[in-house]
Amino acid sequence: MRALILSDSHIPERAVWIPRPIEEYILSEGFDLVVHAGDVIEERFIRFIKERVTKDVFAVKGNMDYLKLPRYVKIQLESVELGVTHGDRVYPRGNIAVLTRFAHTIGVRVLVSGHTHMPFIVYDKSGVLHVNPGSITGVWGGGGGTGIPSFAELTVNSRTVTVTVFELVGHSILKKETYSHIF
Numbered sequence: 001m002r003a004l005i006l007s008d009s010h011i012p013e014r015a016v017w018i019p020r021p022i023e024e025y026i027l028s029e030g031f032d033l034v035v036h037a038g039d040v041i042e043e044r045f046i047r048f049i050k051e052r053v054t055k056d057v058f059a060v061k062g063n064m065d066y067l068k069l070p071r072y073v074k075i076q077l078e079s080v081e082l083g084v085t086h087g088d089r090v091y092p093r094g095n096i097a098v099l100t101r102f103a104h105t106i107g108v109r110v111l112v113s114g115h116t117h118m119p120f121i122v123y124d125k126s127g128v129l130h131v132n133p134g135s136i137t138g139v140w141g142g143g144g145g146t147g148i149p150s151f152a153e154l155t156v157n158s159r160t161v162t163v164t165v166f167e168l169v170g171h172s173i174l175k176k177e178t179y180s181h182i183f
Contacts, residue, residue, distance in 0.1 A: 001077050002030070004053065005152035005163075007037035007086075007114030008135035008145075010064065011045050015137035018045075019149050022136065025166075025173050026151075027052055035075070035154075037114035037133065038062025038086030062114065063088035074108060077156040080183050083108035087115035087132075093143045096122055096130060103128045109183055110154075110161060117145025119152065119165040121179045129181055131163050138168070150176070159183050 004026055011017060034049050039062030046067075049057050061069035063086065072085040083106050090098045094116040103111040110129045119134030134150035135141065149168040154161065162180040166173050 001156040002032050003154045004031040004034045005112055005131060005133045005154055006034065006136045007133050008039045008117050008141060009045050009137055010039055010041050010139045013041050014139035018136050019168050021171050021173055022149055022168055032056065035084050035112055037084055037112050039064045039114060040067060041065060043067060058084060060084050060086055062086040072106060074106060079159050080110055080156050080161055081108045082110045082112065084112045087113035094132060096124055099130055100124050100126055100128045116143065117141030119150045119176065121163050121165060121177055123179065123181055129161060133165065
């Protein structure tokens, strides 16, 4: 099972579209499902993913979304339950302790969040794997961000979860960080 993890596209309010090298990459890779952790902004981007990448798309509502999306979702990926939330109700942004409490509340061991516009992978001491793909367009976020377009891939093979964060540097997509864990 291979998932593309996205967040904070902000199309068309802050970005016209995703950078061309990222678009080419995601169209060529063959993902089983796509997860979007909020601030999609426009349905056109979700339609593009459903028509060109996979029909299995799970998206949650971000603080900038006016789309009818859930605040969080739970997805069963083989033997692993994955939770997805935007994270806009977490202060300060990306606070692992608060996100961990949320993961425990909804009963997941892997939690995808967005809102920070900065990618990270954190495995905390309570046993929750946190994944934030950053912003797929690299746009500015209210609390800052890296300004570098980024996304993540998550694969589940039996009980092993592997997450890789990618960033667009110039015209090249580079691996920033990879983490694997057996649940």
